Amino acid sequence: MLIVDTILIIVLVVIDQLIKHAVVANIALGGQHVLIPGFLSLTHLRNDGAAWSILQGQMWFFTVIAIAALGIMGYFFWQYRSNRDHWLEELGLALMMAGTIGNFIDRLLQGYVVDMFQLDFVNFPIFNFADSCLTIGVVAIAIGVFIADRREDQK
Numbered sequence: 466m467l468i469v470d471t472i473l474i475i476v477l478v479v480i481d482q483l484i485k486h487a488v489v490a491n492i493a494l495g496g497q498h499v500l501i502p503g504f505l506s507l508t509h510l511r512n513d514g515a516a517w518s519i520l521q522g523q524m525w526f527f528t529v530i531a532i533a534a535l536g537i538m539g540y541f542f543w544q545y546r547s548n549r550d551h552w553l554e555e556l557g558l559a560l561m562m563a564g565t566i567g568n569f570i571d572r573l574l575q576g577y578v579v580d581m582f583q584l585d586f587v588n589f590p591i592f593n594f595a596d597s598c599l600t601i602g603v604v605a606i607a608i609g610v611f612i613a614d615r616r617e618d619q620k
Contacts, residue, residue, distance in 0.1 A: 467546045470559040477563035481594040482570065485579040497583070506583045510591050513577040524576060531569040538562050550616070553609030560602030567595030 492498055492509040499506045513524070538558050545555040571578040580591045 470542070470546075470555060473556075473559050474563045474566070477560070477594075477598055478567050478570070481563070481567035481598070484581070484594050485571065488581045489579060492581075499585075503585055506585055507581045508583040508591050510580045511575075511577040512580050512591075524572060527569075527572055531565055531572070534565055535562060535569075538565070551609060551613065553612065554606050557602040557605030557607075557609060560598045560605060562602075564595040564598035564600075564602060567598065568593070571595075 488507060488509050492507060494509050494511065497506050497508045538561055542555065542558045542562065545551040545558065548555075568578050578593065578595075580593045580596075582593060582597070583591045
């Protein structure tokens, strides 16, 4: 599974970077392109903070957090590598690593993260593909831990 997860991480980071490049190349900063009317638009934004633009301009903080998070995730990723009972946690960690790497690349190369996905039906911060990987990864890990706890309770 380690090779499959590594390939998954690389593919997801490449997808993230390609989407960001396409948005930067085709939508003016602050510009918007409706994909699904009333549901989803692409809006080209730069975010030098975290979600909801908190901690703007704190590049050093995000660098330290990203490196620490990747180290911690890598440790758990290694622990789960051959345990088929924890495949969902392993998948979640792969998604989280891809999301962390995707946004870290932006911060290192540009000093900000490119955000683009805007949910038009709700007032929610604009986000990117890497953010989606992070969120889905957290959910996968939470579900995996819940299932593992249930499995332990049954034993």
